[in-house]
Amino acid sequence: MDQKTKLFPELRRPLFYLQQGIRNVISKYLNNRRSDWEFRYGIGYREFLETSDQEARYYILSGILSEFVSKQGRKIDILDVGCGCGTLCPMIGNLVARYAGTDLSVKAIEEAKTRFPNHPQFHFSAEDFADLKESEKYDVVLFTEVFYYFPMRDIETYFSKALRMLKPGGTLLISMGEGPKAKWVWRRLLALQKPVKLLGFGGGKKSTRWRVGWFEPTVAVPQITGTQKT
Ligand SMILES: C[S@@+](CC[C@H](N)C(=O)[O-])C[C@H]1O[C@@H](n2cnc3c(N)ncnc32)[C@H](O)[C@@H]1O
Numbered sequence: 001m002d003q004k005t006k007l008f009p010e011l012r013r014p015l016f017y018l019q020q021g022i023r024n025v026i027s028k029y030l031n032n033r034r035s036d037w038e039f040r041y042g043i044g045y046r047e048f049l050e051t052s053d054q055e056a057r058y059y060i061l062s063g064i065l066s067e068f069v070s071k072q073g074r075k076i077d078i079l080d081v082g083c084g085c086g087t088l089c090p091m092i093g094n095l096v097a098r099y100a101g102t103d104l105s106v107k108a109i110e111e112a113k114t115r116f117p118n119h120p121q122f123h124f125s126a127e128d129f130a131d132l133k134e135s136e137k138y139d140v141v142l143f144t145e146v147f148y149y150f151p152m153r154d155i156e157t158y159f160s161k162a163l164r165m166l167k168p169g170g171t172l173l174i175s176m177g178e179g180p181k182a183k184w185v186w187r188r189l190l191a192l193q194k195p196v197k198l199l200g201f202g203g204g205k206k207s208t209r210w211r212v213g214w215f216e217p218t219v220a221v222p223q224i225t226g227t228q229k230t
Pocket of ligand 1: 032037049081082083084085087102103104105108127128129130143144145146149
């Protein structure tokens with residue numbers, strides 16, 4: 001607690017929301033800088049991600065993943081892009097053969113590593129999605145509350161990169177909360193590809209409503225040229 005909030009503890013919450021809200025706007029609309037994420041995790045962003053409203057969406061996502069695991073009939077390999085401090089891990093530990101959690105924030109990844117030291121299936125790395133190698137393939141590539149931090153100019157590139165990182169039969173899952181940037185990003189994504197499923201969930205408040213989309217690599221239909229013989 002800093003000096004101001006020590007003297008006025010009731011300021012702690014509003015100050016947190018103000019500071020992290022400003023950085024949120026910068027990340028979403030101006031420049032998605034690592035330094036803003038380090039700042040947010042430094043002032044207690046993990047606590048915010050673990051509030052009950054937020055936790056509800058991890059349960060929804062783990063239910064979606066669980067259905068995917070039962071269809072596959074085996075544990076799966078997952079890439080969780082922008083995994084934060086590994087908040088989803090406790091709900092999906094029994095579903096994964098390999099979980100690769102990656103995040104721009106070094107602080108978040110350090111925290112994730114200290115939280116889950118004895119889980120050989122969990123691997124964490126501090127990396128920008130843009131720098132990940134495409135040669136690694138996964139059954140599921142997951143972006144929960146991450147895609148709308150990417151600059152609009154990168155949406156197509158990152159979407160197709162994520163699809164290329166899927167194993168055959170794999171699924172790309174993208175979830176985003178409501179808000180103007182999410183609307184623009186969804187519009188762009190839905191124009192690129194029709195999702196297999198699009199689900200809305202959450203509460204009455206705008207800040208607790210989310211949408212999650214399932215995408216699969218589309219099979220390229222060969223162009224038929226000339227006359228076809230039957
Ligand atoms: C809103 S938080 C969501 C964290 C977690 N996925 C969740 O649902 O609780 C967004 C996360 O995305 C990470 N992030 C933003 N841009 C990224 C990028 N280019 N590559 C990897 N992670 C990124 C941030 O550091 C942050 O931890």
